[in-house]
Amino acid sequence: MADCDLCGVARPTLCPVKVNAPDVKAAYPTGTWRGINEECLHSCHEANLNRMPVNGAEKCDLCGTRNVPLFQVTVQVPIFQEPYRRELNKAICSNCFEACEETLRRREAEKEEHHH
Ligand SMILES: [Zn+2]
Numbered sequence: 790m791a792d793c794d795l796c797g798v799a800r801p802t803l804c805p806v807k808v809n810a811p812d813v814k815a816a817y818p819t820g821t822w823r824g825i826n827e828e829c830l831h832s833c834h835e836a837n838l839n840r841m842p843v844n845g846a847e848k849c850d851l852c853g854t855r856n857v858p859l860f861q862v863t864v865q866v867p868i869f870q871e872p873y874r875r876e877l878n879k880a881i882c883s884n885c886f887e888a889c890e891e892t893l894r895r896r897e898a899e900k901e902e903h904h905h
């Protein structure tokens with residue numbers, strides 16, 4: 790099991806998303822990987838289609854970049870009591886949106902291959 794880097798929920802497998810994280814830029818100048826679960830990947834995709842600017846967020850919740858436009862992503866987190874899920878608002882930068890789209894495209898391509 791691994792914890793999603795966006796919502797913190799543990800999943801057997803996560804989707805790799807390549808981000809440019811400023812805190813490790815010296816070690817990984819071409820970008821580093823974050824793992825998010827499938828639900829969050831789709832939440833990011835939805836949020837990218839309908840971008841809602843976030844005010845008051847300091848940095849991107851995925852890559853940690855500051856002083857860039859941030860957009861709201863609503864993720865669903867399971868909880869142990871009614872209604873068993875809670876909505877969490879996260880702030881994502883446009884670079885990370887692109888990275889999520891890239892991951893989605895790669896996944897679609899892999900699915901295609903399995904069909905043939
Ligand atoms: Zn997640």
Ligand SMILES: [Zn+2]
Nearest residue numbers: 849852882885
């Ligand atoms: Zn970001």
